[in-house]
Amino acid sequence: MTDYNFAYLDEQTKRMIRRAILKGLAIPGYQVPFASREMPMPYGWGTGGVQVSAATLTPEDVFKVIDQGADDTTNAVSIRKFFQATAGVDTTEETDKATVIQTRHRIPEAALNEDQILVYQVPIPEPLRFLEPRETETRKMHSLEEYGLMHVKLYEDIARHGAIATAYAYPVKVEGRYVMDPSPIPKFDNPKMTMPAIQLFGAGREQRIYALPPYTEVVSLDFEDYPFEASKADHSCELCGADDSYLDEVIVDDQGGRIFVCSDTAYCTARQAAQQDTPTPQAQEAAV
Amino acid sequence: MLATATSTSAMQGGFKDVPTEAARQFRAIMNAIARPGRIEAVDGATPPAPMSVAAGVMVLTLCDPDTGLYLAGDHDTADIRAWVQFHTGAPIVSAEKADFAIGHWDALAPLNAFSIGTPEYPDRSTTLIVEMDALSTQGAALTGPGIKDTARLSLPDTEAFQRNALLFPLGLDFFFCAGTRLASLPRTTKVTERGAS
Numbered sequence: 001m002t003d004y005n006f007a008y009l010d011e012q013t014k015r016m017i018r019r020a021i022l023k024g025l026a027i028p029g030y031q032v033p034f035a036s037r038e039m040p041m042p043y044g045w046g047t048g049g050v051q052v053s054a055a056t057l058t059p060e061d062v063f064k065v066i067d068q069g070a071d072d073t074t075n076a077v078s079i080r081k082f083f084q085a086t087a088g089v090d091t092t093e094e095t096d097k098a099t100v101i102q103t104r105h106r107i108p109e110a111a112l113n114e115d116q117i118l119v120y121q122v123p124i125p126e127p128l129r130f131l132e133p134r135e136t137e138t139r140k141m142h143s144l145e146e147y148g149l150m151h152v153k154l155y156e157d158i159a160r161h162g163a164i165a166t167a168y169a170y171p172v173k174v175e176g177r178y179v180m181d182p183s184p185i186p187k188f189d190n191p192k193m194t195m196p197a198i199q200l201f202g203a204g205r206e207q208r209i210y211a212l213p214p215y216t217e218v219v220s221l222d223f224e225d226y227p228f229e230a231s232k233a234d235h236s237c238e239l240c241g242a243d244d245s246y247l248d249e250v251i252v253d254d255q256g257g258r259i260f261v262c263s264d265t266a267y268c269t270a271r272q273a274a275q276q277d278t279p280t281p282q283a284q285e286a287a288v
Numbered sequence: 289m290l291a292t293a294t295s296t297s298a299m300q301g302g303f304k305d306v307p308t309e310a311a312r313q314f315r316a317i318m319n320a321i322a323r324p325g326r327i328e329a330v331d332g333a334t335p336p337a338p339m340s341v342a343a344g345v346m347v348l349t350l351c352d353p354d355t356g357l358y359l360a361g362d363h364d365t366a367d368i369r370a371w372v373q374f375h376t377g378a379p380i381v382s383a384e385k386a387d388f389a390i391g392h393w394d395a396l397a398p399l400n401a402f403s404i405g406t407p408e409y410p411d412r413s414t415t416l417i418v419e420m421d422a423l424s425t426q427g428a429a430l431t432g433p434g435i436k437d438t439a440r441l442s443l444p445d446t447e448a449f450q451r452n453a454l455l456f457p458l459g460l461d462f463f464f465c466a467g468t469r470l471a472s473l474p475r476t477t478k479v480t481e482r483g484a485s
Contacts, residue, residue, distance in 0.1 A: 006308055011307060011310065015351075016352075016354065018314050018317075026474035026475055026476065027410050027456075027476070058308070058315050139408045143407035177457060211322075214323060214436070
């Protein structure tokens with residue numbers, strides 16, 4: 001801990017990131033350029049999220065990291081250890097105990113509250129990038145609110161597949177102004193984005209920060225006759241039985257056996273623990 | 289000598305432990321702009337009068353050699369210039385070039401001197417730090433991002449903020465400081481005259 005400045009980054013870098021965060025909150029959905037630093041991890045491993053977390057964390061925070069919903073994957077474990085070592089913050093896997101949650105590609109199942117901050121790791125912050133590769137053009141399109149191309153893309157999905165086939169990184173419109181990439185979260189999570197917590201987005205390689213203040217209006221793009229639908233696998237969790245959570249499909253043997261389990265491990269574990277505490281009807285009868 | 293006395297006092301009044309205090313104060317500042325109208329408590333800075341503690345905290349947390357600072361009216365004193373210079377190294381600039389501007393509401397006028405950003409870079413705008421005698425959650429009604437239903441805040445004006453909101457996504461962002469308390473009004477907030485409170 002004494003070998004590093006608090007939360008790893010130097011103070012001038014943190015000030016620069018903090019100013020970008022404030023601008024992001026003042027202009028919800030607009031991508032604020034920032035001078036992203038080299039971090040002790042490769043691009044694509046959450047360097048944007050890590051820099052935003054470093055500029056946001058205070059010594060009193062309780063930090064949680066999830067990767068595709070899981071607390072125990074490589075990326076989540078190493079980022080959690082990184083801030084344990086450099087900021088000395090407490091960490092947790094329980095969503096309701098965390099004050100800052102860094103996430104890759106999921107929003108926790110449990111509803112977040114006003115005292116929490118959700119930090120997203122973002123690979124490609126520009127929702128129009130795969131439609132228009134030139135930054136000069138996409139910047140102009142945002143300034144002119146020219147989003148017809150995005151609707152053409154969604155329309156082509158319908159023409160080709162009969163439905164909007166975009167399943168993750170589903171584009172949203174923020175406060176009726178900026179079209180924003182919600183990062184590659186499943187579209188199942190999109191309706192949760194209007195929430196009481198502050199949401200911060202960091203893209204390290206692409207050098208962009210953007211943000212959503214609490215209760216900001218976030219609308220998934222759609223058509224009147226093809227309304228947005230938050231979809232998930234049509235199963236319930238094999239481990240905890242939840243039928244309202246986002247599920248991962250897991251292959252369990254080499255005979256083609258597969259099960260569906262909650263992608264949010266903290267949510268699933270808590271539900272399983274609660275079920276063990278509550279005796280089953282059979283156990284209650286046996287006890288009598 | 290006067291010059292020596294000034295430079296010694298300029299060295300006082302900064303954060304005691306910069307990394308952790310700046311982190312805590314930034315959290316309060318971020319909460320303020322993310323939830324317009326909410327009043328946050330800050331501390332740790334003791335700038336020369338007439339700058340408030342809260343405005344001093346904002347300077348120490350956000351300003352450095354990369355940010356031009358405009359001192360309006362009675363805030364443009366040798367003491368404050370020396371204090372800002374010693375603790376942050378921020379250049380003191382004119383209103384047009386300012387990233388941050390500090391002063392009383394009347395001294396900051398006219399607001400159209402400040403940058404509101406460009407359509408392609410609306411973030412290149414000035415953040416105004418307005419010194420107030422007092423702050424309270426009574427006054428004009430605020431709605432917009434960060435506000436669940438309606439918030440209320442004692443504002444020095446109404447029309448100026450309505451005009452500013454019309455510029456969205458361009459525009460100015462405001463912080464209001466009184467003593468150790470601050471609140472914020474970003475460009476997204478819609479201000480209406482006081483209704484029934």
